[in-house]
Amino acid sequence: MVNTGFTTIYWRDMIRYVRFKTLLISSLVQPALWMAFFGIAMSASFDRLTTTVPTIPGVPAVGYLTFMGAGVIAMTTLFTSLFGGITILFDKNWGLMREIMASPVPREHIIFGIALSGMTKSFIQAVIIMVFGLFLGAQFFNGYTIPETFIAILGILLFVGTFSLGFLFLSAAISVSLESPEGLQGIITLLTMPIFFASNALYPIDAFPEVLQIISRINPLTYLVIGIRYFAVGDDFQSIGVHYTATSGDILVSYAALVIFALIMFSVAWWRFKKAVVT
Amino acid sequence: MNDTIIEVQGLEHRYGNFTAVDGISFSVKKGEIFSFLGPNGAGKSTAINVLTTLLRLQKGSARIAGFDLATSPGKIRESIGIVFQEVTLDRDMTCWEILEFHGRLYGMPRDERRARIDELLSLVQLETKKDALTKHLSGGMKRRLEIARGLMTRPKVLFLDEPTIGLDPQTRMRMWEYIKQVNREGTTIFLTTHYMDEADLLSDRISIIDHGKIIITGRSWELKNMLGEDLIYLETSDNDAAKDILRDMAGISEIRTKSRGLILVVNEDGTRLLPSIMEHLRTRGVTVTTVNLKKPSMDDVFVHFTGKELRDEGPEKPSVAASRSRRGRK
Ligand SMILES: Nc1ncnc2c1ncn2[C@@H]1O[C@H](COP(=O)(O)OP(=O)(O)OP(=O)(O)O)[C@@H](O)[C@H]1O
Numbered sequence: 072m073v074n075t076g077f078t079t080i081y082w083r084d085m086i087r088y089v090r091f092k093t094l095l096i097s098s099l100v101q102p103a104l105w106m107a108f109f110g111i112a113m114s115a116s117f118d119r120l121t122t123t124v125p126t127i128p129g130v131p132a133v134g135y136l137t138f139m140g141a142g143v144i145a146m147t148t149l150f151t152s153l154f155g156g157i158t159i160l161f162d163k164n165w166g167l168m169r170e171i172m173a174s175p176v177p178r179e180h181i182i183f184g185i186a187l188s189g190m191t192k193s194f195i196q197a198v199i200i201m202v203f204g205l206f207l208g209a210q211f212f213n214g215y216t217i218p219e220t221f222i223a224i225l226g227i228l229l230f231v232g233t234f235s236l237g238f239l240f241l242s243a244a245i246s247v248s249l250e251s252p253e254g255l256q257g258i259i260t261l262l263t264m265p266i267f268f269a270s271n272a273l274y275p276i277d278a279f280p281e282v283l284q285i286i287s288r289i290n291p292l293t294y295l296v297i298g299i300r301y302f303a304v305g306d307d308f309q310s311i312g313v314h315y316t317a318t319s320g321d322i323l324v325s326y327a328a329l330v331i332f333a334l335i336m337f338s339v340a341w342w343r344f345k346k347a348v349v350t
Numbered sequence: 351m352n353d354t355i356i357e358v359q360g361l362e363h364r365y366g367n368f369t370a371v372d373g374i375s376f377s378v379k380k381g382e383i384f385s386f387l388g389p390n391g392a393g394k395s396t397a398i399n400v401l402t403t404l405l406r407l408q409k410g411s412a413r414i415a416g417f418d419l420a421t422s423p424g425k426i427r428e429s430i431g432i433v434f435q436e437v438t439l440d441r442d443m444t445c446w447e448i449l450e451f452h453g454r455l456y457g458m459p460r461d462e463r464r465a466r467i468d469e470l471l472s473l474v475q476l477e478t479k480k481d482a483l484t485k486h487l488s489g490g491m492k493r494r495l496e497i498a499r500g501l502m503t504r505p506k507v508l509f510l511d512e513p514t515i516g517l518d519p520q521t522r523m524r525m526w527e528y529i530k531q532v533n534r535e536g537t538t539i540f541l542t543t544h545y546m547d548e549a550d551l552l553s554d555r556i557s558i559i560d561h562g563k564i565i566i567t568g569r570s571w572e573l574k575n576m577l578g579e580d581l582i583y584l585e586t587s588d589n590d591a592a593k594d595i596l597r598d599m600a601g602i603s604e605i606r607t608k609s610r611g612l613i614l615v616v617n618e619d620g621t622r623l624l625p626s627i628m629e630h631l632r633t634r635g636v637t638v639t640t641v642n643l644k645k646p647s648m649d650d651v652f653v654h655f656t657g658k659e660l661r662d663e664g665p666e667k668p669s670v671a672a673s674r675s676r677r678g679r680k
C-alpha cells in the first residue's frame with residue numbers, strides 16, 4: 072500500500088474549510104477588512120505625521136498602507152496558522168481522531184496533512200490581501216516587470232508558507248496535548264499579543280526599548296515581515312521616515328530563521344504526537 | 351492453530367494503579383462471532399482498545415490475524431476494522447465522504463474504494479443518504495454507517511464495541527442481521543456487550559468478563575447447560591396420571607405440580623428428551639395439550655457465574671423460542 076495519508080487528511084480538512092460558508096467567507100473578508108479600516112485609518116494619520124519628517128533624498132518613499140500591508144499578511148498568516156490545529160481538537164471531541172489513530176496512517180502524516188491545509192488557507196488569504204491592497208492603493212510590486220512580479224509573489228508565498236508551517240506545527244502540538252478547543256483559544260490569545268506587537272509588522276523596531284528589540288529579533292514574525300517587504304516593496308525604500316534596505320544575504324538569513332523555526336516546531340509536534348494516546 | 355485468528359495470553363492493562371484488565375487469555379477462531387459479555391466497567395473497552403492498538407500493550411501477548419501485537423501493530427491495523435463504543439463520525443461530512451475518507455486512510459485504490467462504498471451503502475441500506483451530512487442521520491443510521499466504515503477495507507476481524515447501545519429493539523434486531531450477514535461473508539467478529547440477549551443470540555462463543563477477568567468462556571448453550579437442568583412445562587388431559595407415568599423415566603430428576611400443569615426438571619438435554627416424553631405419554635393414553643421447553647436464560651447463567659444481576663438490561667429478554675433456535679445453529 073502506498074501511503075498517501077497526509078493527502079487524505081488534507082483533503083478532508085479542505086472539505087470542512089469550504090463547507091462552512093460563514094467561516095470561509097469571514098476568513099477571506101477579515102484580512103481585507105483589516106486592510107480597509109485599520110490600514111486606511113492608520114495610514115491617514117501616519118502619513119500626515121510623516122509629512123513633518125524630512126525624507127531621505129534619493130530613496131523611494133512608500134506610504135504607510137504599503138508598509139503595513141506586509142504586516143497584515145503576516146498577522147493573518149499568524150492567526151490562521153495558530154488556529155490551524157483546532158481541527159485536531161474537534162476531532163478528539165467528536166472521536167474522529169480515534170479513527171485516524173487506529174488507521175495505518177503514520178502520525179507524522181497527520182501533522183503534515185493539517186499543516187498543508189493550513190498553509191493553503193494562508194496562501195489564499197495572502198493573495199486576497201495583496202489584491203485588495205493594490206485595489207486600495209498600496210504600492211506593492213511598484214515598477215516591477217511581469218516576470219519580476221511573478222517571482223516576487225512566489226517569494227512572498229515561500230516566506231508565508233514556511234512561517235505558517237512553523238506555527239501550524241506548534242498549533243498541532245498544543246492541540247494534540249489539550250482536551251478542549253477553549254484551551255487552545257486561551258493559549259492563542261496569550262501568544263498572539265507579544266508575537267504581533269513585538270515585531271516590525273506595524274512600526275519600525277528601531278525605536279523599541281532594548282528588551283522589546285531583543286524579543287522582536289527572536290520573533291519569527293519579524294523575519295516573515297522582512298521577507299514580504301523585500302519582495303513586495305523592494306530592497307531599498309523609506310517609509311514613515313525610516314530607511315529600509317535588505318541584501319539578498321539578509322533575506323537568506325531571514326528565510327533560514329523561518330526554516331529553523333519550522334523544523335524546531337515540527338520536532339515538538341512530532342514528539343507530542345508520538346506520546347499522544349487517543350481513546 | 352491455523353484457524354485461530356485472535357490469540358490472547360495474559361493480557362493486563364492498568365490505568366495508574368487501577369487494573370482494568372486483569373490477565374485475560376482467550377482465543378477466537380476464524381469465522382466466529384465471539385463476545386465479551388460484562389457489566390459497565392468490566393474492562394471490555396479497555397481490552398478492545400489494547401487489541402486494536404489504540405492503547406499501548408502493557409503486559410501479556412496477543413496475535414491478531416497472524417501478527418504480533420507487540421512487534422507489528424501496523425500490520426494489525428491494516429487487517430482489522432473497528433466500530434467504537436461512542437459515535438465517531440464527523441457531523442459535517444456526508445456518508446459518502448466518511449467512507450471515502452476511511453478508504454483513503456487505509457490506502458485503498460480509487461476504483462476499489464468507490465465500488466466498495468456503493469456496495470456497503472446498499473448493505474446497510476443508506477444509499478439514499480449517500481450525500482446527507484451525518485448530523486442529519488438517526489442514531490441507528492449512524493451506527494449502520496459506522497459498521498459500513500468498519501467493513502470498508504474488508505478486514506479479517508471486525509471489532510464491535512457495544513454495537514447496539516442505545517438503539518431501539520427493531521433497529522437492534524436489524525443490526526444483528528447485518529452483523530450475521532457480514533459474518534457469513536467471512537469476517538470474524540469480536541464484539542463486546544452488556545446485553546444478555548445480544549451475546550446469546552449473536553455469538554458463537556461468549557466470555558463472561560467482570561472486574562477485568564474472564565470468568566468463563568463457552569457456547570451459549572454450553573454455559574446454560576453447565577447450570578444443569580432444562581425446564582419442561584406440560585399441560586395434559588390427566589396431570590396426575592402423567593405424573594405417575596413420568597416419575598421413573600430416565601433423565602427427569604424432579605416433577606413439580608403447578609395449578610394447571612407440570613414442570614419437569616430435566617438433567618439432560620431437554621430438546622432430546624422431549625419427544626420421548628411425548629411418545630411415552632401418548633402410548634399410555636394421556637394427551638398433551640400444551641408443552642413448553644425453557645432453557646436456563648443467559649441471565650441465569652450470568653447470575654450463576656458472577657453472583658450478581660446485570661442491572662443494565664437490554665430492552666428485550668431472550669424468549670424461549672429464541673434460545674431454542676440457537677441450538678439449531680452450529
Ligand atoms: N482512561 C482511563 N483512566 C482511568 N481509568 C479508566 C480509563 N478508562 C477506563 N477506566 C476504568 O477502567 C475500568 C474499565 O473500563 P472500560 O471502559 O474498559 O469498561 P467497559 O467494560 O467497556 O464498560 P462499559 O460497558 O461501561 O463500556 C472502569 O473501571 C473505568 O473506570
Ligand SMILES: [Mg+2]
Binds near residue numbers: 394395396435511512
Ligand atoms: Mg465499554
